[in-house]
Amino acid sequence: MNKKKIITVSLVICIVAVIIAVIVPLWKYAGLFMQAKKLNQEFALCKKKFYEAENYYIAEQCFSDIIKNTNRIEYKYYHALALFNLMEFDKSKAELKEIIDNSSLVKNKILVSKAKNIYDFLNLSSEKELIYFIKYNDVELSEENSIRLDIGDYFSDLSKTAVWQNPQKVKVYVAKSSRMKTIKRAFQIWDEALGSTVNFVFVNDKQAADITCFCVKQLDGMRLGSTKTYFNKDKKNGKKYLSKAKMQIALHEPETNKVIDEKNILSTTLHEIGHALGIISHSKQKGDIMYYDSSSYKQSKAEVSKRDVNTVKKIYGNI
Ligand SMILES: [Zn+2]
Structure with a gap:
């Protein structure tokens, strides 16, 4: 092999390496981005069902389908809320516990504290109290405040x-x-x-x-x-x-x-x-x-x- 050939082969190898190093991750990233976008759209649809139709059964199914594909905490939180409204208190607690246990990895600290509040509320209240709460308070679920809990104080x-x-x-x-x-x-x-x-x-x-x-x-x-x-x-x-x-x-x-x-x-x-x-x-x-x-x-x-x-x-x- 002469010098020229060696340079050409090296160059081709270099170009291929660059393509592998740049294009492939980019491609992957684009794929992930599209997937996240799709999940976000699905999540928005689930939330709509949750808030507008107040159909917690359908919303729960919807959220649970999404979290099969991702472990994003926000989705889990809403899944827990839907379970709460369906009076599936133990399942709701398990979901919230996962958020709390992984809190060091979660950027959204407000969400963690909301999850903790609801978790405490579930733990501190009897089933009778929880059922009573849902009967009279489910309408108070709102996007900004999530849930108004009769817990703590306003001192x-x-x-x-x-x-x-x-x-x-x-x-x-x-x-x-x-x-x-x-x-x-x-x-x-x-x-x-x-x-x-x-x-x-x-x-x-x-x-x-x-x-x-x-x-x-x-x-x-x-x-x-x-x-x-x-x-x-x-x-x-x-x-x-x-x-x-x-x-x-x-x-x-x-x-x-x-x-x-x-x-x-x-x-x-x-x-x-x-x-x-x-x-x-x-x-x-x-x-x-x-x-x-x-x-x-x-x-x-x-x-x-x-x-x-x-x-x-x-x-x-x-x-
Ligand atoms: Zn007064």
């Missing part, structure tokens, strides 16, 4: 809090009215939910009471209830101690003057008691009794959430 969202110095015996005076029974029931609901953290005692002497509650015909503004709280600041520990709370509950709606039904008296009173307990501000999450929406003066539920209870417990240092 860190509160700008102002205060406590009763003697929470074991908070004296309550409820003035006689047509709604007296319902109002007293609201105090009992909080009392039971809080366990030993706070106890209410009904008294007949309004002067001696810590909390007074009067019904009024109507309140100004778009309000059904109002609570004025008075407190002293302890100079030593900086804590704010409640000295008095004055509650007012309206019997008639603003504007329409319609008589407020029992359910709304109960939910309003539950909300106002939350203020009288020391939650001076509001929760940002719908479903909490301390949630406040300025566009609607009515509460959606007449019950305190676990988050409401946990928040009060935290204020009193019992968590």
Whole structure:
């Protein structure tokens, strides 16, 4: 072989090597890219079924087909959500656990924390509670918030809090009215939910009471209830101690003057008691009794959430 031939052969080898080194991976990459694009399109379709049609059975099948071809965490997360809604709690938990276990490999940390929240919720709730939750909350699944869980507390969202110095015996005076029974029931609901953290005692002497509650015909503004709280600041520990709370509950709606039904008296009173307990501000999450929406003066539920209870417990240092 002469020199020229050697150079030509070497050159050809070089070109072939370059082709193998560049084109082949590129080709592969393009293939992968197309596959990912296809999966993404399928994923979008599955999500549509999940959110728009709320057909969790079809959505679950759809997500499970996708995850056969990839182990992308996002797909697994939605698969877990669909399983959750189908009340397949154990399967949902297994899927979420896989996300949590592989969290160090996952870039999307928000997704991991969402998965962890739901996983904890599944672990902490009884089956009965979970079924109840799904019955009333599946509509609350939304793309941005994923799922609103009645877990944890909103203590860190509160700008102002205060406590009763003697929470074991908070004296309550409820003035006689047509709604007296319902109002007293609201105090009992909080009392039971809080366990030993706070106890209410009904008294007949309004002067001696810590909390007074009067019904009024109507309140100004778009309000059904109002609570004025008075407190002293302890100079030593900086804590704010409640000295008095004055509650007012309206019997008639603003504007329409319609008589407020029992359910709304109960939910309003539950909300106002939350203020009288020391939650001076509001929760940002719908479903909490301390949630406040300025566009609607009515509460959606007449019950305190676990988050409401946990928040009060935290204020009193019992968590
Ligand atoms: Zn309020």
